[in-house]
Amino acid sequence: MDNILETLKKLWLESGFMGFFASGGWKSLIMIAVALVLLYLGIKKKFEPLLLVGIAFGCLLTNLPGAGLYHMGMWDAYVHECPYDPVNDYALYNQAEERVYTQDEYYYYVAARACGRTGAQIEEHLETLHSEGGDISADFQTLVTSPEYDNSVAMSIDGSLVVELSFTDIAHLGGLLDILYIGVKAGIYPCLIFIGVGAMTDFGPLIANPKSFFLGAAAQFGVFFAFFGAVLLGFSGNEAASIGIIGGADGPTAIMTCMLLAPALLGPIAIAAYSYMALIPMIQPPIMRLLTTEKERSVKMEQLREVSKTEKIVFPILVAGFVILLLPSTAPLIGCLMFGNLLRETGVTERLSDVAQNALMNIVTLFLGISVGATTVAARFLTLNTIKIVVLGLIAFCFSTVGGLLVGKLMYKLSGGKINPLIGAAGVSAVPMAARVAQVEGQKANPSNFLLMHAMGPNVAGVIGSAIAAGFLIKVFGA
Amino acid sequence: MKLSEAAIDAVMGYAIVFLGIALLVIVVVLMGKLMAAKKPAVVSPVAGTAPVPPIPEKEPEKAPGAAGELKLYDTPERDAAMIMAIVADELHTPINELRFISIREVNKK
Numbered sequence: 001m002d003n004i005l006e007t008l009k010k011l012w013l014e015s016g017f018m019g020f021f022a023s024g025g026w027k028s029l030i031m032i033a034v035a036l037v038l039l040y041l042g043i044k045k046k047f048e049p050l051l052l053v054g055i056a057f058g059c060l061l062t063n064l065p066g067a068g069l070y071h072m073g074m075w076d077a078y079v080h081e082c083p084y085d086p087v088n089d090y091a092l093y094n095q096a097e098e099r100v101y102t103q104d105e106y107y108y109y110v111a112a113r114a115c116g117r118t119g120a121q122i123e124e125h126l127e128t129l130h131s132e133g134g135d136i137s138a139d140f141q142t143l144v145t146s147p148e149y150d151n152s153v154a155m156s157i158d159g160s161l162v163v164e165l166s167f168t169d170i171a172h173l174g175g176l177l178d179i180l181y182i183g184v185k186a187g188i189y190p191c192l193i194f195i196g197v198g199a200m201t202d203f204g205p206l207i208a209n210p211k212s213f214f215l216g217a218a219a220q221f222g223v224f225f226a227f228f229g230a231v232l233l234g235f236s237g238n239e240a241a242s243i244g245i246i247g248g249a250d251g252p253t254a255i256m257t258c259m260l261l262a263p264a265l266l267g268p269i270a271i272a273a274y275s276y277m278a279l280i281p282m283i284q285p286p287i288m289r290l291l292t293t294e295k296e297r298s299v300k301m302e303q304l305r306e307v308s309k310t311e312k313i314v315f316p317i318l319v320a321g322f323v324i325l326l327l328p329s330t331a332p333l334i335g336c337l338m339f340g341n342l343l344r345e346t347g348v349t350e351r352l353s354d355v356a357q358n359a360l361m362n363i364v365t366l367f368l369g370i371s372v373g374a375t376t377v378a379a380r381f382l383t384l385n386t387i388k389i390v391v392l393g394l395i396a397f398c399f400s401t402v403g404g405l406l407v408g409k410l411m412y413k414l415s416g417g418k419i420n421p422l423i424g425a426a427g428v429s430a431v432p433m434a435a436r437v438a439q440v441e442g443q444k445a446n447p448s449n450f451l452l453m454h455a456m457g458p459n460v461a462g463v464i465g466s467a468i469a470a471g472f473l474i475k476v477f478g479a
Numbered sequence: 480m481k482l483s484e485a486a487i488d489a490v491m492g493y494a495i496v497f498l499g500i501a502l503l504v505i506v507v508v509l510m511g512k513l514m515a516a517k518k519p520a521v522v523s524p525v526a527g528t529a530p531v532p533p534i535p536e537k538e539p540e541k542a543p544g545a546a547g548e549l550k551l552y553d554t555p556e557r558d559a560a561m562i563m564a565i566v567a568d569e570l571h572t573p574i575n576e577l578r579f580i581s582i583r584e585v586n587k588k
Contacts, residue, residue: 211504218497223492225489227488227492228485228486231482237484310514315510323499323503326502443569447571448570464503465496465500468495468496468499469496472495473492
């Protein structure tokens with residue numbers, strides 16, 4: 001009987017439910033509620049459901065105590081350049097519940113690594129100590145005071161040692177979502193998504209009317225406005241740059257920039273970016289009506305010229321070459337975007353274009369959503385900074401719209417009233433939602449107005465503009 | 480980060496985006512002009528040879544149900560009917576109050 005009770009007690013103590021009663025467990029409950037709200041918005045309100053449902057479910061999974069699918073601490077210890085050979089090494093993870101070594105052995109291991117010992121050498125020494133006995137603390141002291149000791153390997157944070165982990169370590173020790181998150185951390189998913197975006201994008205309207213490019217540039221105003229606002233609110237340069245890029249209204253670009261500059265903010269930034277993109281039909285129209293007159297909104301634009309197939313094939317090659325040479329840090333995003341577009345336009349790679357647009361895009365979206373959602377760990381998400389990010393994200397979106405509209409109005413004046421300024425608002429990317437909003441607003445002012453194709457020009461220019469803005473920020477604030 | 484530094488970075492970043500885009504516009508415009516220049520010009524008849532009479536373009540079939548006025552170029556009747564219905568719906572105007580002249584597929588690959 002005692003055994004049964006003991007077993008039941010053990011089951012209860014080891015269950016995830018106990019986690020809610022542990023220190024800070026209430027935060028997990030709040031995050032589960034947040035996940036349910038996001039699921040509601042994605043499923044019922046159809047807010048970017050393809051990504052938001054995945055993000056919400058990742059948020060739910062990562063905040064279930066004991067699930068062990070994602071380990072925030074492990075990613076805090078991740079380093080790009082592992083100072084030792086991770087393949088032949090013993091990886092360590094010193095979370096209280098997942099420690100491989102005893103604490104003394106762990107400290108010794110870190111110190112020995114910092115002195116350039118290999119994993120095999122350390123293992124051998126530990127076995128010797130274990131079988132023959134010895135003072136491991138004395139050995140540790142000898143190591144940390146030796147001239148070989150390298151602080152870049154073993155850092156002292158709040159008096160405790162932290163091990164630097166590589167992707168191999170994380171793949172070996174991590175949970176399912178840790179492994180999927182490697183695709184975000186390595187910048188693979190955003191780039192693969194950009195191949196799909198490129199394959200789905202028709203740059204024809206932009207080639208037909210290159211002036212639209214300026215509207216795509218103008219609509220990056222919110223990026224830099226929010227960047228400044230974030231610095232004003234006390235964020236560091238890296239964090240402010242990651243927050244500002246929300247104004248680019250381009251999910252993969254925002255994720256890529258944030259992952260490179262401020263990975264700790266990835267969860268709130270991704271959620272803010274995708275939520276506001278879904279809210280574009282609500283955010284933009286009041287600003288459009290405020291900044292334009294009825295007369296301006298009712299302008300009918302001339303039909304665009306026909307773009308030849310050769311132009312469409314040359315365009316992605318030209319843009320990729322030119323923009324990457326100008327700003328090399330845009331290479332992953334612009335390179336993949338234009339590669340996808342080339343697949344679409346060549347006419348001889350239809351199968352690849354089809355895969356990029358459908359199968360690849362869907363698979364990567366699935367992995368991206370759930371692994372970004374996994375970063376919304378309660379301890380990291382439930383902070384004042386999250387609220388600031390949500391507010392700054394909205395400001396970024398609004399001011400990007402303002403920037404596009406103001407330059408649209410300028411073009412309206414310069415062209416003698418031939419350009420409808422509403423298409424400037426479509427420069428915020430968010431393809432094709434922003435272009436549709438311009439079409440709807442234009443048609444409200446003049447039912448015979450068809451702005452969709454004209455708005456698609458600034459819309460796709462916005463994708464290029466936000467990639468350039470991201471490239472600049474990565475260049476300035478990147479390591 | 481100092482506010483003054485942030486302001487400089489913000490202004491410079493926005494300027495760089497415009498500069499990059501402006502250069503790209505120049506490149507794209509030049510590409511467009513180059514493509515237009517390379518389009519085969521109309522060949523003038525060689526002196527001494529009899530001019531070839533132009534082949535008359537085949538008059539497209541007229542769609543039924545459009546009072547004989549609507550011309551369809553590379554567009555099936557079914558698609559044309561749908562397009563007319565969509566346009567009428569978007570304009571909130573009865574279809575019999577609209578006059579369709581022709582429908583041509585412009586993005587044919």
